[in-house]
Amino acid sequence: MPFPRGKKPSVTAGSKIPKLRGKGIENQEEGPQVKRSSSPPQGAPKKRTAFVDLTNAHKVHISLPGTKKNSLKKTQKKKATSTVLGKNEANLKKSGSMSSESQEEKKRGEEEAPIEELVVVDAVPPRELPPHLRRPQIPEEFDIDSQHQEDPTLTAQYAKEIFDYLKAREEKFILSDYMSIQPSLNAGMRAILVDWLVEVQENFELNHETLYLAVKVTDHFLSVAPVNRENLQLIGSTALLIASKFEERCPPCVDDFLYVCDDAYKREEVIAMETSILQALEFDINIPVPYRFLRRYAKCVSASMETLTLARYVCELSLQEMDLVPERGSLLASACLLLALVTKELGGWSPILVFHSGYEVSELVPVVRRLHSMLTSPPDDKLLAVRSKYSHKVFFEVATTPTVDLDTLERALK
CATH class of the missing domain: 1.10.472.10 (Cyclin-like)
Structure with a gap:
């Protein structure tokens, strides 16, 4: 029997109904429940639920008061639509017989009409690329990349251009003898630092490019910033850390470099030195080696x-x-x-x-x-x-x- 308005029904054992809360789902008020049609309007795209039908309307049919009347209305609507469809089919048959005659007349007119000649428009010639975008012409006797055209990892199509670009970038990273601005350093100390970096590179099994880049980063920093000899090892290890981040797939962490320095420096000092080096190099560490x-x-x-x-x-x-x-x-x-x-x-x-x-x-x-x-x-x-x-x-x-x-x-x- 229907519940009186203003009072909530008492829930008995076994009749608990879970409430759904979330986006677009609100607490339903008591009263006559109207079933929302799940089919989209005509011409609209079909909706796809993210998970499943939360109402389980396609599986369970819940009988509520007033459903019999709704079912009678549905059957009446079905009968009405069937009669309308029958009338439409009869009208279509009549119109089809009339339209067939008009279609035959159109075909006769198209056959008698003269065929117009097609005018061929000249194709627009392709534009020439500017000189800086043209690929360099390599003579056959000097071509060393054609045999790797099918290997996408070698980029044989652009190998010559890549190395020409690296060679052009060298002009930006030309150094001079910077020991004149380093009062507490000399060439022998730098050589000892490089020798130590070779040992670290071998122990960590780093790429050779990482070693060369670390030496370049060290030289460029020393060419613009006077330092004390006590910080020379800190500069070299930090430069190797930066180069590892640039070249390696799995670079060593900061603690690894603190370990190879025998804990002579703190973690904060390494991070601060990394910031100083990157700022001195203006964050451009793609130095050709x-x-x-x-x-x-x-x-x-x-x-x-x-x-x-x-x-x-x-x-x-x-x-x-x-x-x-x-x-x-x-x-x-x-x-x-x-x-x-x-x-x-x-x-x-x-x-x-x-x-x-x-x-x-x-x-x-x-x-x-x-x-x-x-x-x-x-x-x-x-x-x-x-x-x-x-x-x-x-x-x-x-x-x-x-x-x-x-x-x-x-x-x-x-």
Whole structure:
């Protein structure tokens, strides 16, 4: 029986109905309940519920007072619609017979009408790209990327442009001898720091690009900010942390660098130094390093892994030399490769290397002579990390390779 207005029905055992609360669901008031139609209006897109039908209206039919009257009204509506549909079908049949005659007349008129000739408009010629957007033309004898066109990871279509861009960016990062603004530092202290960074890179198993970038970041910071010698290790380790974030997939955390520094610095000092370095470099740490150019140029002559490793050894050993800091990374990589090729008796600076590097032999001569002097000089007992690293079998023991004599080198340079 219906409940009187103003009073809530008493809930008996077994008749509890959960209330739904949420977006668009409000507490229903008592009284005659009107069932909301679930079908959308004609022409409207069908609604899709996020989960399921919360009312379970398609499964359970709840009989409430007044439902029989609603069902009678529905049956009457169905009968009325069926009679209307029957009349519409009869009208459609009549109109179909009338329209068939008009369609035949239209077909006859279309057959008798003359066919108009189609006018072909000339295609618009493609616009030429401006010179700075055109891809460089590479002669076939100098093309080293066509064999990797199907490998998307090597980006062979843009390899030449990428290295031309890196070579152009070197102009922004040219350094000079900055020791004049560092009263408490000297070249020997810097060499010891680089030697220590090589050990950290090897212990953490970091990429070689990370080591080269850390040295570059350190040099650029020292060229603009005078520091005390007590903070030199803090600067080097923080620079390696920044380079790791830039190059590594899983860079070491701050606590790892505090550990390798033997807890000489606090966590707050490392974070503060990181902020100072990034601000000094204006957050531009995409500095071209010689290691990237070295791999590219070795590919031009199809150098073996042993020859490339020898060039890497010379290049990594040059990181400790203060007088080689002002040299561009691409030129330093070219000089290291040329020295390795002459040492292995694989020829000199070929035309394909001139094309891809942009350097003639005459431009490499001063740097090659300086590298040869570095290899022939007696090693410092404090700087043994690079030599011991490349004396391992993994690196083909290239550190034990005899250095080419000066006369043979001079003939190759001529």
